[in-house]
Amino acid sequence: MNKKQVIKFLIFVFVSAYAIQIVASILAIKNPGGMGQILFTILLMILMYTPFFGALFAKGNFKGINFIPRFKKVAWLIPLCWFGPAIIASLGGALFFLIFPDMFDLTGSYIASTLPEGLDLEQQLKSVGISLNLLTFIQIIQAITYAPLINMVLALGEEVGWRGFLYPELNKSMGKVPTWIVGGLIWGAFHFPVIILVGYEYGTEYFGHPYIGLIVFSVFTIALGLIEEVVYDKSKCIWYPSLLHGAVNAGSFVCLFTNVNNAERFGKLQILGPFYNGAIGGIPLLILSIIIAVIVLTKKGTKSEEVTEA
Numbered sequence: 001m002n003k004k005q006v007i008k009f010l011i012f013v014f015v016s017a018y019a020i021q022i023v024a025s026i027l028a029i030k031n032p033g034g035m036g037q038i039l040f041t042i043l044l045m046i047l048m049y050t051p052f053f054g055a056l057f058a059k060g061n062f063k064g065i066n067f068i069p070r071f072k073k074v075a076w077l078i079p080l081c082w083f084g085p086a087i088i089a090s091l092g093g094a095l096f097f098l099i100f101p102d103m104f105d106l107t108g109s110y111i112a113s114t115l116p117e118g119l120d121l122e123q124q125l126k127s128v129g130i131s132l133n134l135l136t137f138i139q140i141i142q143a144i145t146y147a148p149l150i151n152m153v154l155a156l157g158e159e160v161g162w163r164g165f166l167y168p169e170l171n172k173s174m175g176k177v178p179t180w181i182v183g184g185l186i187w188g189a190f191h192f193p194v195i196i197l198v199g200y201e202y203g204t205e206y207f208g209h210p211y212i213g214l215i216v217f218s219v220f221t222i223a224l225g226l227i228e229e230v231v232y233d234k235s236k237c238i239w240y241p242s243l244l245h246g247a248v249n250a251g252s253f254v255c256l257f258t259n260v261n262n263a264e265r266f267g268k269l270q271i272l273g274p275f276y277n278g279a280i281g282g283i284p285l286l287i288l289s290i291i292i293a294v295i296v297l298t299k300k301g302t303k304s305e306e307v308t309e310a
Contacts, residue, residue: 001173005058009165013054013190020047021193028198033116044194048154051161051190058165065164070237077235081244085251085276086144088288092281093254096273099280103269105259108132111139113260136256143253151246152239159242162187162225163232176297180229184222191217201277205267213271220277223289224248230292251276 024043028036055062071078097104111132112121125132162183170179194200195217196210206212228241235241254274260266273281 001169005060006166006169009051009054009058009060009161010186012057013050013161016053017047017050017190018193020044020050021191022197025194025197040198045154049157051166052157055161055165060165060169062164064168065160066237067239068237069239070235074235074237074240077231077240078243081231081240082148082247083144085148085244085247086253088284089251089254089276089281091284092276092278093257093274095283096278096281097257100269100272102262103259103266103274104257105261106257107261108136108256109261110255110258111135139256140253143250144247147250148243148247151249152242153246155245155249156238156242158187159228159232159238159245163228163241164238167225167229167232176300177293180226180293181222183229184225185218187225188214188218188221191221201275202270203267205264206271207268216271216279216282217277219286220282223282223286226289227285227292230296248276254281 020043024040024047027043028040030036031039108121115121115124121132125135130138166186167179167183170183174182191200192214195202195213198204199209199213201217202209202213204210224245228244231244232238232241252275254276258266258274270278272278276282276285
């Protein structure tokens, strides 16, 4: 591992990322809803490319990052990366709603909560001539068809930095398991300011805020980072983990069925789910990551034994 390069990378990424998140959080707090939310979203989109520029700043080795799409022998990974997250999200959401059935809602309360203050969901739907069921169907179709592709372009900024530069460097001296843990913790810490300042992903009403949120989110990034690293290693192409990352970001459609009419209860339960970065909603993703880790380590161990015997 080139420690000097890794340190330069981490300094650039965290200084720039934390600065962007602090500014974004201040704008969101001072201008809640409307323009404040728009600026917050734009800045978080910019944030996703700080790992990319961090790798450039550290003069990382980009020769090993294949930006040209590869299909031969690895095309089967495309449907898994594209649609797999939707399946895992559905399983996690189902588990959450099974435990908290009162949070399952088909009246559109979550969609209504995303509208600017003063706008009525029913009136807005009538004005464009569609029903709530049709709107929900459209949003789900968007989440599992073209949204992963759009998000993939943004996710590329992170994937070049994490999977393309950081994880390979850590692997040189740490090995697989420590790389998955350390790399995942770094990726999680990358998001800490917005989690602390504005309750990104979980809100601010849950028990143990913000510390429990930082822990739960870090478990999520360790699990997802492990899967994406294996996908990248298998595909030898940065677009595959980028597609997977983009599909994960698009998988928030499970929130469409969340009951937010009881704001207090909703705020306290966000840390648990229904999305797969929650403590309960994330259980299927965690189980999948453990299974993949065991398979990878078992194959690696078998290969090592074969080399030794030879």
